[in-house]
Amino acid sequence: MEHVLTVDHLSISFGGLKAVDDLSFYIDRREIYGLIGPNGAGKTTVFNCITQFYRPDAGEIRFTDKSGREHLLNGMPVHKIISLGLVRTFQNTETIKDLPVIDNILLGAHTAFRAGVLSHMFGMPRARREERAQREKAMDVLSYIGLADIAEEYAGAQPYGVLKRIELGRALMCDPSLIILDEPAGGLNEAETERLMELIRSISRDYHCAVLLVEHDMKLVMGLCDRICAISFGKKLAEGTAAQIQEDALVQDAYLGKEEA
Amino acid sequence: MRLVKNKYLQYLFVGVLFALPAILPGVPTALVTTSASMVYTAIAGLGINVLLGYSGQISLGHAAFMGLSAYLSAYLTKQMNLPFLLALVIAVLAPLLIGLVLGAIAVRLEGFYLAIATLGFGEILRQLFIEMDWFTGGFSGAAAAYPKVFGVQFTKNGTYLFMVALLVVLMMLVYNLVHSSTGRAMIAMKSSQSAAQAMGVNIFKYKLISFAISSVFAGLAGVCYVHFFRRADPTVWTSVLSLNLIALVVIGGAATVGGAVVGAVVMHGLPELLKAMPVIGEIPGVPLLIVGFLMIAILMFYPKGLINIPASIRQLAYKRRMRAAKEEA
Amino acid sequence: MVEFFQQVVGGIETGSMYALAAMGLVLIYQTAKIINFSQGTLGMFNAYVCTWFILNLKLNMFVAVPLAMVFSMALGAVIDHFLMSRKSITNLNREMITLALIMIFQGLAPMLFGANETSFSKFISASAMDLGGVKVLPNSLLIIGITFVIMAALFVVLEKTTLGIAVRATAANPETARLMGIPVKAVTMGAWAAATALGCLAAVMVAPLKNVTVSMMDTIHLNSFIASVLGGFSTFYGPVAAAFIIGIANNLLGYYVSSKWALPLLYALILVFIVLRPNGMFGKKTVKKV
Numbered sequence: 001m002e003h004v005l006t007v008d009h010l011s012i013s014f015g016g017l018k019a020v021d022d023l024s025f026y027i028d029r030r031e032i033y034g035l036i037g038p039n040g041a042g043k044t045t046v047f048n049c050i051t052q053f054y055r056p057d058a059g060e061i062r063f064t065d066k067s068g069r070e071h072l073l074n075g076m077p078v079h080k081i082i083s084l085g086l087v088r089t090f091q092n093t094e095t096i097k098d099l100p101v102i103d104n105i106l107l108g109a110h111t112a113f114r115a116g117v118l119s120h121m122f123g124m125p126r127a128r129r130e131e132r133a134q135r136e137k138a139m140d141v142l143s144y145i146g147l148a149d150i151a152e153e154y155a156g157a158q159p160y161g162v163l164k165r166i167e168l169g170r171a172l173m174c175d176p177s178l179i180i181l182d183e184p185a186g187g188l189n190e191a192e193t194e195r196l197m198e199l200i201r202s203i204s205r206d207y208h209c210a211v212l213l214v215e216h217d218m219k220l221v222m223g224l225c226d227r228i229c230a231i232s233f234g235k236k237l238a239e240g241t242a243a244q245i246q247e248d249a250l251v252q253d254a255y256l257g258k259e260e261a
Numbered sequence: 262m263r264l265v266k267n268k269y270l271q272y273l274f275v276g277v278l279f280a281l282p283a284i285l286p287g288v289p290t291a292l293v294t295t296s297a298s299m300v301y302t303a304i305a306g307l308g309i310n311v312l313l314g315y316s317g318q319i320s321l322g323h324a325a326f327m328g329l330s331a332y333l334s335a336y337l338t339k340q341m342n343l344p345f346l347l348a349l350v351i352a353v354l355a356p357l358l359i360g361l362v363l364g365a366i367a368v369r370l371e372g373f374y375l376a377i378a379t380l381g382f383g384e385i386l387r388q389l390f391i392e393m394d395w396f397t398g399g400f401s402g403a404a405a406a407y408p409k410v411f412g413v414q415f416t417k418n419g420t421y422l423f424m425v426a427l428l429v430v431l432m433m434l435v436y437n438l439v440h441s442s443t444g445r446a447m448i449a450m451k452s453s454q455s456a457a458q459a460m461g462v463n464i465f466k467y468k469l470i471s472f473a474i475s476s477v478f479a480g481l482a483g484v485c486y487v488h489f490f491r492r493a494d495p496t497v498w499t500s501v502l503s504l505n506l507i508a509l510v511v512i513g514g515a516a517t518v519g520g521a522v523v524g525a526v527v528m529h530g531l532p533e534l535l536k537a538m539p540v541i542g543e544i545p546g547v548p549l550l551i552v553g554f555l556m557i558a559i560l561m562f563y564p565k566g567l568i569n570i571p572a573s574i575r576q577l578a579y580k581r582r583m584r585a586a587k588e589e590a
Numbered sequence: 591m592v593e594f595f596q597q598v599v600g601g602i603e604t605g606s607m608y609a610l611a612a613m614g615l616v617l618i619y620q621t622a623k624i625i626n627f628s629q630g631t632l633g634m635f636n637a638y639v640c641t642w643f644i645l646n647l648k649l650n651m652f653v654a655v656p657l658a659m660v661f662s663m664a665l666g667a668v669i670d671h672f673l674m675s676r677k678s679i680t681n682l683n684r685e686m687i688t689l690a691l692i693m694i695f696q697g698l699a700p701m702l703f704g705a706n707e708t709s710f711s712k713f714i715s716a717s718a719m720d721l722g723g724v725k726v727l728p729n730s731l732l733i734i735g736i737t738f739v740i741m742a743a744l745f746v747v748l749e750k751t752t753l754g755i756a757v758r759a760t761a762a763n764p765e766t767a768r769l770m771g772i773p774v775k776a777v778t779m780g781a782w783a784a785a786t787a788l789g790c791l792a793a794v795m796v797a798p799l800k801n802v803t804v805s806m807m808d809t810i811h812l813n814s815f816i817a818s819v820l821g822g823f824s825t826f827y828g829p830v831a832a833a834f835i836i837g838i839a840n841n842l843l844g845y846y847v848s849s850k851w852a853l854p855l856l857y858a859l860i861l862v863f864i865v866l867r868p869n870g871m872f873g874k875k876t877v878k879k880v
Contacts, residue, residue, distance in 0.1 A: 377819055381815075388853075
């Protein structure tokens with residue numbers, strides 16, 4: 001079985017500073033994979049390279065979609081990535097404040113709409129049908145993540161935890177093969193983090209997709225991820241299961257704190 | 262579905278209100294003229310709202326698009342004797358094509374490039390309007406007649422009603438647009454380009470679409486202008502007009518369909534009111550000053566625009582009732 | 591050949607005015623991260639103020655102009671403090687406020703100073719000197735001289751002084767600058783003040799040619815934008831260089847091709863250039879943090 005995502009010798013520099021240095025890892029279908037490292041280690045940069053918000057200096061990023069076809073992500077326009085089944089969330093939740101919650105979710109289905117601009121303007125039957133169908137799907141997603149009762153409320157009025165869930169829901173609309181989560185637990189308290197862990201587990205199970213996440217909350221990472229990759233200064237330190245990572249001396253030194261002998 | 266019907270009815274109601282001066286007997290014709298100014302400005306304003314309010318892009322040259330279509334329509338109907346509807350279509354095609362070309366270049370670049378490109382474009386076109394007097398009639402202007410559609414010759418009031426009907430239809434079209442995936446893409450684009458891109462929105466395509474729509478609306482407004490006022494000269498299509506379009510959208514309410522209409526009413530109604538007043542009416546530059554102040558006040562203190570006043574009042578009343586109920590309990 | 595240099599000298603003179611205005615644009619863009627669309631209009635208004643100083647207060651030109659520049663600085667600072675400083679306003683809305691300022695000052699100028707065109711005399715009225723066949727007005731030399739002095743002063747301040755570091759730090763990253771103890775609010779206010787003064791200077795330089803009217807700054811205003819586009823908004827010196835290129839190219843095109851179509855032709859060439867090099871001549875591609 002091919003890997004759903006392969007990062008192969010990824011490197012990128014910003015004005016002489018090497019942010020990511022020859023990083024390689026892969027993710028299998030249905031895996032929950034974690035990326036950890038101290039602040040500034042380059043984790044979000046890795047995400048941005050994968051999703052082509054940044055263009056890597058070296059290395060290849062390969063993605064296998066639901067039909068088994070492999071794609072080279074390098075050089076692909078950002079907006080084409082989601083149609084392959086690869087979707088991401090953002091560290092600073094980028095929900096659209098001026099739209100209702102359900103419209104935010106519907107944004108995730110943007111690529112599913114086939115009807116053209118004129119069709120939308122003149123309210124053609126095909127456009128209406130698509131809108132109705134996607135709205136139903138969006139309500140299903142909202143129920144799944146537990147936000148169905150605020151569907152018509154404005155996103156701008158929602159608390160932070162809800163915004164995080166909206167971003168997650170938005171990612172589900174495209175039937176993803178891989179969801180990339182950028183610090184999904186950032187700013188959440190313990191109870192909310194527990195609920196988030198459950199949600200991510202269910203999503204991986206029910207949507208048959210892999211999850212790649214960056215997190216600082218060690219309880220979440222160790223409890224949720226099948227495999228973890230630890231990086232520091234853009235380089236890979238160690239890779240393995242939660243237990244293996246916790247034992248690794250390099251990781252302890254760089255991130256978890258040196259153990260006194 | 263029911264909500265949609267409701268909005269359509271609202272727009273029809275607005276149309277009926279606007280139609281009244283032309284239908285009721287005994288109304289001074291000056292009122293029809295002022296209303297006509299409001300209507301064609303609202304049509305252009307609707308387009309600017311799609312561009313600015315929903316997609317977050319600034320254009321400083323839309324007056325040029327209006328002028329282009331106005332001159333084209335006048336030329337095609339008067340000099341080439343084409344039927345009105347055909348001339349309308351061709352006249353609106355011109356800003357569409359130019360908008361696509363100009364937009365295709367400008368929207369690839371940073372946001373402010375579009376503003377500067379349209380500023381330059383507006384200036385060049387203004388010069389062209391003066392130079393190409395075989396086409397535009399130069400300083401003395403171009404002349405046109407009330408439209409003749411399917412053999413029926415419109416009068417002044419007939420032309421006005423045609424404009425009102427056009428406005429209502431366009432409002433419905435914009436409503437449909439905004440509540441579709443295209444509208445969502447534009448609004449997302451304005452709010453967070455990164456999120457929009459990650460969700461599959463081709464920024465370039467949608468910026469271009471919103472620019473194209475706004476230039477078509479500007480063209481329609483220009484055609485309405487020249488066939489109602491039956492003249493067009495270069496003093497109309499100035500950068501101040503482009504600025505006024507932006508101002509009215511902001512004042513009326515950006516990112517709403519009705520905002521353009523509210524803004525247009527304020528923009529044309531206010532100077533008329535001021536002219537009637539004893540002292541202020543004499544001083545030059547006052548309307549411009551007031552519009553500018555109003556725009557800044559709205560931007561700083563009430564960005565949602567005047568059209569949201571009823572909603573805000575309702576919210577305040579609701580909050581007051583809630584508080585009173587709590588105190589009683 | 592003589593005509594060529596004649597046109598070039600003329601181009602350097604107009605280029606100076608574009609450069610001053612462009613410097614103002616870039617100053618505000620770099621520090622406050624917005625385009626000040628009212629740059630030209632404010633300059634126009636301040637030229638009116640200067641004229642008022644000369645005609646009504648009977649001040650000497652060489653007193654009135656610096657005084658008008660001081661007034662401009664105050665005006666710019668006031669605009670920044672009261673209108674631009676609220677945190678809750680988006681950058682797009684701030685730019686629209688500058689659009690509204692155009693309307694306000696275009697309305698204010700005729701209201702306060704009357705709708706008639708007023709003439710404005712040159713700094714130096716002496717007649718043209720003959721330099722190797724090229725006729726140059728002493729006034730033109732003064733204009734060019736002043737511009738270069740200001741550019742040099744700006745360069746020295748930016749590169750060699752603490753104030754300059756504060757400005758460049760704010761331009762690079764306002765958040766970090768604030769954390770480092772740099773008074774970012776003061777920097778942006780200073781930028782607005784300086785930019786408005788530069789606009790005023792450009793306006794009084796062009797006033798003898800165009801008279802003091804509401805539209806006097808239109809060409810300079812537009813060309814200062816084009817210069818900033820051509821030169822790239824990300825550097826201070828790029829738009830200045832571009833401003834001179836535009837001034838000279840406009841004159842040369844006007845003389846050798848056609849005076850009517852010089853400007854549109856120039857814009858078309860610049861448009862082609864921008865398509866090929868979207869960041870301008872000296873601009874650097876910025877990678878947005880996501």
